[in-house]
Amino acid sequence: MAQLQLDPTERFLRAARGEPVDRAPVWLMRQAGRYLAEYRAVRDGLSFLDFCRDVEKSVEVSLQPLELVGSEAVIVFSDIFVPVPGMGVELDFAPGPVVADPIRSAAQVDRLVVPDLRESVPYVFEILRTLRAELEGLRIPLLGFAGAPFTLAAYLVEGRGSRDFAQLRRMMREAPDILRALLAKLTELVVAHLEAQVEAGAQAVQLFDTWAGLLTPSEYREWVLPAHREIAAKLPRAQAPLILYVKGSSHLLDLTLESGADVVSVDWRVDLADAARRAAGRVSLQGNLDPGLLFAPPELIAERVGEIKAAGRAARGHILNLGHGVLPGTPVEGVRAFTQAARSAAGDAP
């Protein structure tokens, strides 16, 4: 395998599909973000949604992690809530998402529309097309993404972020039909959004289910897994592999492995070697350094990355990443140490 000469796009796509590679590719969730002075400079003064709508600036910050921290993939700069206003939901960031009129009734769900995203959020696809043109020569892979139905529903029902999502839990118990209808509409939205991103040039897509980790395995099987499977079944995965990320899901690992996604992205609480054994060649794995470790000295980061790479070798394919997004305030040197260690031979196949 050491003889393989792969460009970053080939390496990424082959790792996602479990084909032989020279080494694990590396990128970081939230790699374009506030921890970079260059990001803050570009964003200066813009609200988050206005920033997402600004094609030129979004392209610029999407590309920053290539040179500044040595990432090997670009993910389109956007937000999981970007497609939501087009459904007829009034939404603001303060700074977390706040829904003016939380969805609690069947009538509200009925009124939600699944828009043609090319019309409701054309800028997302313009950003993608621009990025793809920029990246083609570099042979750097371009990723799209979307929030998963359960996570979007959690915010729409609750109205805002929450530690326990009490309203959502009440709806699960007391009005399951309303929640099912909401999830169905959001699943349709997500499929349409990811399909359109692939059409605009995304070569892989990641589904973020940030809040599904709150559930027990039986709740997850009922409320989350069906949407993941539907999304995996409907997407053109031969064209663009699907990566699934569920935060805080170590107790749900066996269920995430059944999602139909090509890659399961695991957080830092998961023992990657154990996950590889349980995946048993069905899916590739992505992850999983604790983002808090990027504050540690470079030698320690390199040591941990070496351990993760060694563990990842037991998977059919491994994409090196964090277990969650880069944290605000993270030293850039720590992020660079991470990508450098990824490129070094430690932990690679002999």
Place this chain on the structure above:
Amino acid sequence: MAQLQLDPTERFLRAARGEPVDRAPVWLMRQAGRYLAEYRAVRDGLSFLDFCRDVEKSVEVSLQPLELVGSEAVIVFSDIFVPVPGMGVELDFAPGPVVADPIRSAAQVDRLVVPDLRESVPYVFEILRTLRAELEGLRIPLLGFAGAPFTLAAYLVEGRGSRDFAQLRRMMREAPDILRALLAKLTELVVAHLEAQVEAGAQAVQLFDTWAGLLTPSEYREWVLPAHREIAAKLPRAQAPLILYVKGSSHLLDLTLESGADVVSVDWRVDLADAARRAAGRVSLQGNLDPGLLFAPPELIAERVGEIKAAGRAARGHILNLGHGVLPGTPVEGVRAFTQAARSAAGDAP
């Protein structure tokens, strides 16, 4: 349970035995160490072994973590190699342990003696007695410790620290009887050493098996588990509970849970909630924050400690600690944030 008023010694011993407590007690492996300027000031100019032999200084640095970082237990300042020269092994620190004449033959094993530790290392017990007198009024528990037979054998056979312990592995294959004889002698040494520490005032003891994590489960079952069980069976555990720490042992967790120890200390690669399920009430757990996270901002440390405390509630008892020793260069504020978060209510039973 919230009504319980426990002093630190009661809290520690009850947690170790799986009896109800108000909250998890907290201490840190290698809490008295180079990361503390006050430690460096006391040690200044002394070689490591001379430092271990200096009763006054060892007492002083053992106590430093109480006030300086808010630890709730004191572990005697010493080293796992302190009892080894008394066996007839010439040993130096450079700075890791280096054995002048690595043990490779049956004749060498035969020549090893198990000394009366009260005579060969009297200072260890004088340090313990002094500490116990100091701590009695504070009701802070005092811990003793020893290196486990396999880890000591790894150094004695290899001659020094190693990444792969090739000589040791060769002995496992080619001269298993020699290794078995060596482990038997070291097991005798460890039991005698821990017994004498309990006699001198240690209220709990920890067995460090730093290198047993190198083994596969079947190797571990053959070469490590019997010694652990023998030690657990022979120690006066009703008087002083036994804590077992095996670094890098997530793949060996089920075997560490069978060791007969009262507490299994797990490293950061283990999912503590999963470990609690697998322990199934047989043992208490200790751990398991990644020491690299002590470089992160205090809020992040508090968040991770909250997660660990919440996970630890599924165990029959939980002692909050790191997954490995405090690293040199660790900011003292990070260690303080750890003990403060341990004392706060986050993650405690409602």
